[in-house]
Amino acid sequence: MTIIELKNITKRYNNTPAVENLSFTVEEGEIFAILGPSGCGKTTTLRLIAGFDMPDDGELVLAGKTVADKGVFVPAEKRKVGMVFQDYALFPHITVRENIAFGLKNLDDKEKDAIVENMLQFVGLSGLEERHPFHLSGGQQQRVALARALAPCPVTVLLDEPFSNLDADMRTQMREEMIKILRKSGTTAILVTHDQEEAFAMADRVAVMNNGRMEQLGTPEEVYHYPTTGFVADFVGKADFIDGTIEADGIRTEIGLFPNNTRLEIGEKVQVMIRPDDIEIEPAGTGCAVIKDQQFKGSEVLYTLELPREKYIHSVLPSTRTLPAGTRVDVKARPVHLVAFQNGKAVSEKS
């Protein structure tokens, strides 16, 4: 069943669109990520769904009911949409227990207590219920925020950069825990983030946004391996683009010939996307590239390679062997899937 449906939603602030013509659907139980750079309209999208802002155009359907359209606007408190705010927005004047119970209306105290007890156990906070939010660590606050949002059984939960206030260690741990909690409760969720790793690790599908518009929508694998635009290719992982020409036997580039999976005519120019993990290098006196720089990253080494026509590309290799800068090397590209672009749009066919 479709839980959330956006149809051509537009929201403008002072006549500049923050979100433009946005359409997507989220299915029941799905974890959906919105990924994009700062200012691309992620928070705006969530606020429109939650009902804090009114769209200027378009229609919004929640669990089969139109909540925003021309002449229709269901206020936030009637939407049953849970939200985990970026800085959690826990009520400082009441305890953890009261925070979690806050959204439980029309229930007697016994029922409330039972639900709160349940939620506390669910998110692993038992024993902290009488504390006030400011006596909790960042990770604990976040769990309270999640419990508070989940307690009234919302139709969906919206998470706005929920991990951005946590340090790196905590972030990975909370990410795993949150996934577990969301999956276990079968919650439909939208996660907003500007960290592609986070989106990939958590979501069933990812929508990549740029400048208020959706650039691409797909599974993490699709978005990573088959980016449809140059922006997506670049944003979801490190990518180099090298010039190529369509020839009879394939796409000719400086680092070799690639199979032609486009429908372009011979002689047309394209840019071929190469990810650093697609590039292998081998020291060779006759090699076409020179190592300009190498960065040791622990388990891997990132090499910057200079090609004859002064173009740089990157390669990531296991750090079991490191090559010093200045080494001349042979470059072999083995892309899992080759994607060629023309004018910033993918022209390759999916295999």
Next chain:
Amino acid sequence: MGQSRIFAILSTVVVTMALIPLAYLLWRTAGAGTGVVDILLDARTFRILMNSVLLAAIVTALSAVIAVPLAFFTVRTDLPGKRFWSIATALPLTVPSYVGSFIIISAIGPKGSIIQNLLMPLGIERLPSIYGLPGAVLAMTLFTYPYILLTVRSSLQNLDPALEEASRNLGYSQKETFFKVTLPHLRPSIAAGGLLVALYTLSDFGTPSLMRFDSFTRAIYIQYQSSFDRTAAAVLALMLVALALTILALEFRAMGKASYFGSSAATRRPPSVIELGKWRLPALMFTASVVGAALVFPMAVIGYWLVRASFTDEFIRGLLQLTVNSIYVSGLAAAVAVLAALPVVIYAVRYPGRFSTLLERMTYLGSGLPGIVVALSLVFFGANFATSLYQTISMLIFAYVVLFLPKAVGTIRTSMLQINPRLEEAARSLGSGSLETLQKVTLPLVRPGLVNGAALVFLTTIKELPATLILAPIGFRTLATRIWSATDDALFAEAAAMALLLILASGIFMSIILKQEAQ
């Protein structure tokens, strides 16, 4: 090392001097022996205590009732003319309490007032008295409610809109959200503002004395003037100090809580605007009537007296002299207070430690000392130990600095805390000596704080009444003391002229401070 010692010594000197009045009062009372107990147990003492507490409680409650809706209207709603109202509702704070009392007495007082003049043709010679509790409550409430207004307003502005959104999101309407989230959030700031009003009401001398209401400050003054045994005055003064310091302690707790509630690191959206709808007219009428009573009415009363009056040249020359006197002592007090505050702040902020923090905290004691108490103590002290300073401008300035040092320390501290200590370290690493760093980096950066602090002390001093009344050299009068005595003598037209000058001077300085804060 050397620098920290210099600041330690300077701060200790400042704080010790600031503690003289309180210490002397304690010492003096302790030396009075069993007489103290008699005074404490006296029925009259009890009545004075009850009077003071009652006045403070009523004024605080009424102020909250006026100020909380005003704060809400002017910050969060679509009240028409919001910007204008938000300034206009805060302005009554510039009206000193004795001016407020003058306005009420000269407008609706029993004899010689505007209303009585108007009713004269009907043969009415005397109106019912407004003296006593009703007059005191009226005068205090109308001009002190802005304390609550300002604290509540800043707390409303600091309220993270996400909190209200979270509540909406969890199923509560706008109205329910107001009572479940917004109001609890405001509670500490209402408490903080309310305690300020209570403290101000208890310490104020002008209103009770003009309204002839026997609260502590009036009783102390009468005791001081009428008898040679000053023990009674000293005991009453100490009781008042105990009460005031208790409120001050509560105030600090409330303030701490208020700032805790407001803290949130993340970037914020502006708070949402609430549409008043059918409440627009009532809200507008409420706001307008408060501004009418606390701002327009005083102006109209002053205008009335000025239009009717004809002043002699001699009076106008005298007026000029009074204004010069007021500005002269206030300017001196501002300069000395800032100079005294600076080492305390630098020591506390740059060399944090138990001793420096203790010294800084001690300066705040001054804000719990009513002017009449400090003045009284310094009179005793001067008469016994510092006869050469007794009845000099220096003694007066000293009293001002004791009273208003906390304001200077508070303002300078805020601006000092905003300076990244890394900047000073950078200067040191670039070869500046410690004093050179102070002069080239710290002082220029803290300058807005110094200017603000000085302006604030100036503003408070120019309105100060009891210390000026008691400690000024014989024949040295200021606008404040003359307004007070003219009102008491029912010379309303003269009081009006001086009140206007005083309000103008305060208003100009207030707008300078507000402008600085806006930047």
